[in-house]
Structures are given as C-alpha cells and as structure tokens.
Amino acid sequence: MGTTFHGPSPWPHITRAIRVRGPRHAAIAYLGEDAPTLLPLRAGDLLVVNASRAAVRAHVTSPIALAYYVEAGVRVLSSPNLHANVIATSRRAVIGSANASHSSTIADEAVVITDDPEVVAAARTFIDGIEEITEVDQVFLDNVTIEWQIGRSVPIPGVGGRVRANRDFLPVRVTRMFLRHFVEYEPSATEQQAWATQAGRSSASTGGPAATYQLEWFRLGDRRARLKRGDVLIFTDDNEWIYPPAVVDSDAIAIPHTHRAFGHLLLVRADLQPVSVADAEQRLANLGHPNPRLTTDHRIVSASLRAALLRLWNL
Template sequence: MGTTFHGPSPWPHITRAIRTRGARYAAIGYLGQDAPELLPLRAGDLLVVNASKAAIRAHATSPAALSYYLNKGVRVLSSPTLHAKVIATSTRAVIGSANASENSTLADDAVVITDDPDIVASVRTFIDGLDEITEVDQVFLDDAILEWEIGRAVPLPGVTGRVRTDTDFLPTPARRMFVKHAVDYEPTDTEQQVLDNQRGRHSTAGGPVVKYQLESLRLDTRGTLRRGDVIVFVDTGDEWIHPPAVVISDPMRIPRSGGAVLFFLRTRTDLPPVPLTDAEKALTDLGHPGSRLRTDHYVRSPSLRTAILALWDL
C-alpha cells in the first residue's frame, strides 16, 4: 500500500482502510451522531475522544455515538485536551484532520494513510501516552446525556461550524424514515417501569423548559427498526400527522410477550401535529402527490423525507 494522501473528502478512504483484523486504536477529537457509520469499531477496539462537558454541551461529541460504541464492546476513554485525529490498526496508520462527524464530511479535510511500521508504532505510542483520561461508562454516559440536553450547538475551535440548532435531535441527514399508524395501547407493568426509569434518567431539574420528551414504541416483532431511524406517526382516525420521533434505543425484549420488543423514542415538545389533509396538500404542491401518508411504509425517496420534515420547518 505504501503511503497515500486523501483529501478533501477522506472519510470513505479512512473507513475502508481500518476494516482490518485485529484491534484498532483511535484518538478522534469529536464524534458526531453519525460517527459509527464513518468509524466502524468493534469489541476489543479502543477509542479516545474529547467527551468533556464543554464538548458535549457544544454538541461536538454525541452521547448517542458514545453509547453505540459502548454497546458494541469498544473501550471508550475521554480526554478533555484531545484534538488529534489518528487511528492505528495492526498494519496501518491514519493521521489527519478529520473528526468522525457529518461536519467533517462537509469540510475540506485531509489525511495520510500509511503502512510504515514505524509510523504505526508511533501512533500507538501517542495514544497510549495520552493523559487526563476518564473511562466512559454508564454513569459517565448518563451525565453526558444531561449535559447534551441543556447545551446547544455552538462552533468550537477546530470543529467545522455547520451546525443545526433546531433540528439537533434528528440524525443528519435523516437517511431512514418510516410512516406508521399511531396505535394506542396500555403498557404492561414491566414496560411502564422501564419507561419511568428511563424518563427519570433523562429529565433535568430546573433550567429551561423541557424541549424533548421520551416516548415508547411497542412492536410485536423486532422488525427492521434501529437507532437513529425517524418515525412519523399518522392518526387516520382523527386525521393528524404527528411530528417526527427518533429511535434512541436498541430493541428491548418484553418478558412474557411472545417476542414483542420495546423501543424508546425522542420527540420535540414544541412541534404540533399537522392536519393530515393539509400535509397531503403541502406534499403534493412540493411534487409528491403519492406521499402514501395513510399507509405504513419505509420512505425511500430522500426528497420526500426532506419534504415531510419541512412540514415542521425541520
């Protein structure tokens, strides 16, 4: 392979280069919510990131990304002074300017990828020598979620400034969207206990008016839903389309339910439902006469996903 330079859009090359056997070691300054797609780490890998309160509050490092890696068995550490972006596999090193975030995919970033064993060893030595390290565990993650929710997206030095303030609860971009009929059901005692516990962990005392709330979705089978999916619920009885909800959990099996699972969703409290007929007309005017809002389906068209979110100016 030798040594190669990649820019201004290096992430496809980085992602491909680190798909190797053996443990990977990464020190990446900031992680966006879409970091797992760019930086596919697995159990046995090590990730050092700047997950300081300042980085979390500024929405430069996403607790959702941290949670994803922890659930995958990646050892995650936080260093509040980290600004480097380097990765070492058993045979390759990546050195450059790219954070693992959508902002980086929009910026003019650049990296060098090399199989020079001396450089690979030097990157490992650099990562092993980082200090002021804190282990990211569930307690750390719970605190990070609270910091994220009371913070706001602001530019940080060295981080691209294309930020989203009013849509920061949505994945960027929203690549997977589903339209589903809203169905009322009474949660079981087990479901309600889990939901109450989760709501308690995600609430904040005092501060600004709560902007987000936690909801639940019960499905008889796991299906194809996953973290980051956007769901738009439609009530065809009362003729409303509800604002988008984002899946923020893996499926949790419900005991004694015959295989049913529970997902947690995050919604915005300040977004009202829209009359269904008004939504259909608006989408038709935007060139989507076949929006199929009255049928459960996966929204494949990127332009239709954009038009649906635009119903709430998202």
C-alpha cells in the same frame, strides 16, 4: 499500499483502511451520533475522545455514540485536551483532520493513510501516551447525558454544524435519503385540486427567490411508505439520468376517491441540473463508493454515501 493522501472526502477511505484484523487504537477528538457507521470499532479496540463538559455541552461529542462503543466492548477514554485525529491498526496509520461526525462528511477534510512501520508505531505510541484520561463507564455516560441536555449545538465546520454554501433548502442534517425511479402517470382532476390547494398553503414557506425554488408533486400509493418532512429524495429516469435532490415539504396529503394513495409536495432547486448515471457512478466511485446502487429503489443508509451524492451538485 504505501502512503496515500485523501481529501476532501476521506471518510470512505478511512473506514475501508481500518477494517482489518487485530486491535485498533483511535484518538478521535469529536464523535457525532453517526460515528459508529464511520468508525466501526469492536470489542478489544481502544478509543480516546474529547468528552469534556465543554465538548458535550457544545454537542460535538455525542453520548449516544459513546454509549454505543462502550456497549460494543470498546474501551473508551476521555481526554479534555484531545484535538487530534489519529488511528493505528496493526498495519496502518490514519492521520488527519476528520472527526467522526456527519458534519465531517460534508466538510473539506484531509487525511494521510500509510503502512510505514515507523509511522504506525509512532501513531500507536501517541495514542497510548495521551494523558489526563478518564474511563468512560455508565456513571460517566449518565453525567454526559445530563450535560448534553443542558448544552446547545454550536456550529463548527467539520465538527458540529453544516458548512457548505447553497444548501439552504436542505435540512441542516440529512439523515433520511431515498433513491426512487420516476413513474409516469396522469394525475386525476381531484389529485390536481389537492395538489394546487396544498401548494398554495405552502408557498410562503419555500423561501428564497421564486425563480430558484419550485414545488413539485410526488405520489405514493401505499401509506406504509409514508415520508416525513425534511426527507430527501433523489430520482433517476430510466437509468440514464439522476436528478438533483428534492426535499419533502409537506405532510402526507390524502388523494380523494382513492383507498390508500397519497402525495407529498417536494421542494426543488430549479438551478440544479441532472447528471448522467454513468458520470454519477464514476464520480461516486472516486469518492470511495464503487457500488452506489443507482439502479435500485432503496433508502440510503450510509452517511458518507448521502454526503457523496449531495456533492454531485456541490451541496
């Protein structure tokens, strides 16, 4: 393998590099709620984090993530002085700026991954030598949960807040994203009336210049598939084009004279252009996602893949 540099979206490479046998030792300063997806540790591994009162109250280290690792059998320690991000496996070392958080997946981060034995040994020595540590047990978790509730989120690039420009129509945290294929159909007169009525009520909430933002209509035929406000949809068209993200901007709107059909208003940016599926697959592969399943309708569970898809439009 040698030594490789990865940026500005290194998390897919980090996750892949640490999926090895043997114990892993990690010193990751800050953990978001989705840290276990990015940093898949198991029983017998060691994790040192900064779960100080300041970090927890600022919502940059999540008690949910801490509890997940403890319950999985990972030995978790807290050091209030930790600001480094270093991982050591039996064969590799990962050294860089990336915290284990959703915010880190949308920030410009960089890491070096190496199998140089001296660097791997030095990384392990650094992690094992961190001082001022406290064992994270159930009492610790109870206390940090209280601190989290007292505190508030502080936006720090790569740690606790969104940092990219031109994301103003997207939720601060994109946690639910779906890939869907366009289905051609002719809306009925009653459906068009329901659409027009709801669009009129929602027009004041779209924000931004009228030429930039538009409301579109999306019909679903099954209430069990109901979406939520803030969900992000990405559409493909006959496997040729993938279209910019659309954000659900309304609750479910019942369509009159149908048994189960309903619709949603979607907020879109008119200045973003579609990308060919072939180009998108290549760019996503370059970001560490060689099989993004762009030809299959599904919910996109991976936080790093959600971030990579948004990067297709520099979002």
